[in-house]
Amino acid sequence: MNDLSNLGEFGLIDLIKQDTINDHSSVVVGIGDDAAVVLPTPRQLQLLTADMLVEAIHFDLTTTTPWQLGYKAVAVNLSDIAAMGGAPRHAVVSVALPRSIPVDFVVNLYKGMKEICREFGVNIVGGDTVSSPQGLVINVTVTGEVEPANVVLRSGARPGDVVAVTGNLGSSAAGLDLLQAGEWEDDAFAWPLVTAHLTPRPQVKTGQLLAALGATSMDDVSDGLASEAHEIAKASQVGIKLYSDKIPLAPELAGAAAKFNKQAIDYALFGGEDFQLVFTMEQGKYETLQAEHPELRVIRVGEVVDASEGVTLVDETGQVKKLEPRGFNHFRQEE
């Protein structure tokens, strides 16, 4: 049988190290020595981020292909680099593989990773391949670079700033509901939602542009807009007021919400893994951005207010409600 026990660890490494370098100018040594050797760009700060995806927690192999899983494992990290205003450079990939896993599965997992790396000019320069007694685990660490003047933290939001996002929210969480319920293929609304969940597109170019144009804080929407708003509010010591009727939703979201008897807006506020960016910016700069970059999709969803106001949501009737920071929490008690 063509599984990993025939190929061995070194055979596997030979197989995956093909087509891993997209920017040869910055890689001295890629996969194959004790450590990778890369050339940093002079006068840039370096960014480091990691995400670990665990089977049965982050993904279900009955609802994702290995290619999609590989793509997403890298995408979530590129999204973190985007949220800092940086350009992603190198990836280090560790996988724990059940011994019975077919070689084809592993090849396609890496094909998905290589595809998104090629798209964003990222090099896979190293990692680790080990066996797992049960369940697949993937950890991707990505480095990025950013001009010192352009790095955007969560902590720079100031009262009066605009709060805006870069695209539709809630699609990914609705896509997850569809995947978990199964038989979504017949629903006309399902495809874009499922795609948003399985192969999210990190907003790398947009993040760099927003950083250069003066975003005062930025975060990627990985745990729902409510949770990210709380993170920015806490780090910046400000309040944030969001308007529910401004939050951009995919037209297809209503169909999924109806199917699962949920509110579409709740997917956006409390769902996760959209990997759009939420950012804050001075009013004047935001207007300049809109005037000078009509190609850029940004949607104003609220404003930064004084810390004493907390994080609130103004609903369609004008009522102001406190917004709880609930989103996905790995160690929360089951409710």
Next chain:
Amino acid sequence: MNDLSNLGEFGLIDLIKQDTINDHSSVVVGIGDDAAVVLPTPRQLQLLTADMLVEAIHFDLTTTTPWQLGYKAVAVNLSDIAAMGGAPRHAVVSVALPRSIPVDFVVNLYKGMKEICREFGVNIVGGDTVSSPQGLVINVTVTGEVEPANVVLRSGARPGDVVAVTGNLGSSAAGLDLLQAGEWEDDAFAWPLVTAHLTPRPQVKTGQLLAALGATSMDDVSDGLASEAHEIAKASQVGIKLYSDKIPLAPELAGAAAKFNKQAIDYALFGGEDFQLVFTMEQGKYETLQAEHPELRVIRVGEVVDASEGVTLVDETGQVKKLEPRGFNHFRQEE
């Protein structure tokens, strides 16, 4: 009960981010934003390495404390940086934790990581904390820096070079046998072997010095000397001749070998996780090293020969035998 479900993911992060920065001059932002922001040293190459440790494959929680496990998870990465001649700088730590794990366990796991990071001036700047349906998984990625002139690959060995190691080999594998057999506490020889296995010391300073003194190739002994010799031979397109009576063994190794009815030398050749360095160096430079650095423990174990000779072992009787590259292989068929 004081387990993770009470604390939550963000409570956990608050707990672990204390005492993670040892070199404040190079860290702009540590744990807590989308990505860490660090300051590279000008005109240095950067090193990147990762190791993933999986419960029931790499460690057994009945034979290691969480502190020891944390220490080792970082140590194995520092060893990879050492093998390139570099100085370790930053660590990014991902852990997948079973929900039932006690908070104390996690605190002690990070204490072990923080201790070795403090010792080597490494900063823990980020990572990911997720839940695991079963079994603990730890991935550590470490960055390092090295002068461009000093980086040592596996590929620079030349016929005539000395082959040497930095310390005793085989202790770790014997320690593992003792731990697995249990009841080792009464064996007078056991303690140093068990310690070598549970809390290996990466040879960081020695690696940097050997690199500066002109090592032509270097590898850390993670899979046994035979396997590392084959890796250097393959990468450098040379042969390597080792002398069994030159290979340094801890005096305690004989006791373990007798207990398990094994050959002591086999632990050194085919065991793993010693995390000493094996390196090659021109004869003249090696003699200078010995004369000028009496404080440095290096032991000549063989010489680099022509590729046509392959990798061989000269036994005590002078017989030359082919040396197989067997060591630990994650996906090998069970024999």
